[in-house]
Amino acid sequence: MDTLTRIAAGLLLGVFVFTVAAPLISPWDADHIDWSAIETPPSSTHWFGTDLVGRDLLTRCALAGQTSLTIALTATTLSALNGLFWGAVAGYVGGRADLVMMRIVDVLYGLPFILVVILLVVVFGQNPFLLFAGLGAIFWLDLARIVRAQTLQMRSAAFIDAARLAGASGFWIVRRHVLRNVAGPALAWTTLTLPGVILAESFVSFLGLGVQEPATSWGILIADGVPSIESAPWTLLFPAGLLAISVWSVGIVGDHLRDHLDPLHRSVTQGPGLRHARETQPPKQGNGS
Amino acid sequence: MSAALTRVLLTVIAFLAIITLVFLLLRLAPGGPFDGERRLPPDIEANLRAAYHLNEPLPQQYLRYLSALARGDLGPSFRQKDFTVNELVARGLPVSLALGSGALVVALLLGLPLGLVAGMQPGTRLDRGLMGVAGLGIALPAIILGPVAVLVFAVKLDWLPAAGSDSAAHFVLPIVTLALPWVTAIARVLRTSTAETLSLPHIRTAYGKGLPTRRIVLSHVLPLALVPVIAFLGPATAGLLTGSVVVEQVFELPGIGRYFVQAALNRDYTLVMGVTIVYASLLLICNLLADLIVLWLDPRARARVKTRVTTPT
Secondary structure (H helix, E strand, O other): OOHHHHHHHHHHHHHHHHHHHHHHHOOOOOOOOOOOOOOOOOOOOOOOOEOOOOOEHHHHHHHHHHHHHHHHHHHHHHHHHHHHHHHHHHHHHOHHHHHHHHHHHHHHHOOOHHHHHHHHHHHHOOOHHHHHHHHHHHOOHHHHHHHHHHHHHHHOOHHHHHHHHOOOOHHHHHHHHHHHHHHHHHHHHHHHHHHHHHHHHHHHHHOOOOOOOOOOOHHHHHHHHOOOOOOOOHHHHHHHHHHHHHHHHHHHHHHHHHHHHOOOOOOOOOOOHHHHHHHOOOOOOOOOO | OOHHHHHHHHHHHHHHHHHHHHHHHHHOOOOOOOOOOOOOOHHHHHHHHHHOOOOOOHHHHHHHHHHHHHOOOOOEOOOOOOOEHHHHHHHHHHHHHHHHHHHHHHHHHHHHHHHHHHHHOOOOHHHHHHHHHHHHHHHOOHHHHHHHHHHHHHHHOOOOOOOOOOOHHHHHHHHHHHHHHHHHHHHHHHHHHHHHHHOOHHHHHHHHOOOOHHHHHHHHHHHHHHHHHHHHHHHHHHHHHHHHHHHHHHOOOOOHHHHHHHHHHOOOHHHHHHHHHHHHHHHHHHHHHHHHHHHHHOHHHHOOOOOOOOOOO
16 A cells, blocks of 8 residues: 555544544534634634534534535445446346446436436425435446446356356346456445545535535535635635545545456556657567467 | 447437436426415416416427427526526526636646646656646535635635626636646546557657657657547536536526526526526537547547546536
């Protein structure tokens, strides 16, 4: 593991521990209004300062993080299951079914997620479960493509033939052999969709269409911080910083996992580069066997 | 069937599917558009429903909408009584287009050189430094970068206006905010494809016959390495559209993204539907163009599945 990945993993763990532990340890309740400290900068009593109405920002940031991360993890899990199933079936069944299923993925790939989520919100009202469903319905496309590619490669492998000859059903083979073998790359790519899901949730909540008060998420805290950017910049900077750190570190950890778990992904960490192309001798001619 | 024709056909199918889906979703939604705080008298509501053709059976409404759409008419706005959706879109679209195309140009101008320089020497300190800095673009989405940019450049330094759309200066911060994540994405795509192109035999041959580096990069490396970047412009357009909704909100730009969010908040069904269709057609056209250009440039693409790319949101 290189230094960058270590730093990222450490930061990620830090954010995670902070969101879980801070509300338990903090003397302030998320809804408690401290009348002696309305919109005060960070101090020894309120480490992150207080918001417009005197609520402790540290506790609120941690609670918001719980919401944001829970939504992101749930939606990502849903979309991962969806993508695994879709990709494995398309790759294993092949033929016309594969063609149709992958065309559907192509079409959906062109849709911007925010339209879909906003449409769902318009139709069904503001409801946190819609966020799960909407986000989960969008972020499985990459995974479906990757799982399909892996499955296609695996389909002609000897152990699959052996299983088929032993009388195993298609469902059994997909579940027992295909899915288990694509688990590594699937995990890596699922991690890589996580930053997108976290950002998507915060975008929608920022616009006022996602998580609703009294529940809170990083997107909402950022939206609340924007109007008081001049008088109380800390109300914006703390939630924004937490969001940025989470997104960045999950991305770095995901890159690392992908480089190590996905055999089909060619990561160019070390290529020939210009100098190499210039200095390498051309292969000798005529001494083949 | 030729690959290009397949793409065109798919685009048409996708467009019809989107219209149908949006229409059904909004018509089947619980709660009508006239459920305000005040309950309307039944006969007035019946009149309203008749005026908007909501009393007709669903298939008839659908056909009516389709035929109006074919004439380029998106219908009246349910909430803003004096405006048609067309008028609102016509007012917002120039602002949104200026924002989006400006951001695309900035993303290309910054992303292409970054990706090229890093891809020429993959694995070196220069490459890792450049890509590390570029990686920040992904972690700083519009909802963070926008307000912080306002704080620094508008409030503290007072170089640029914070919000509005009165002059070109008003567009500088929004365009940069929108473009930044896509600088990173474009740089990454070009870096990978450049590094891969450099390992191909014909590049070595070019060196072997003594061509200068500049010539090799311009006429042998770039034409190949740019193909994935062009293919990437389809998803990038989708991302820019999504981002512009947020950026317009942050900087109070009166584009169609703002109308879209407002319409979503007060359930203005026709406006939401109209803006969705405008967005979808922009997007499908850009996707189709990118696909067709790639097919035209790269004969291999006719036989190959789309390259995988990860897109920031």
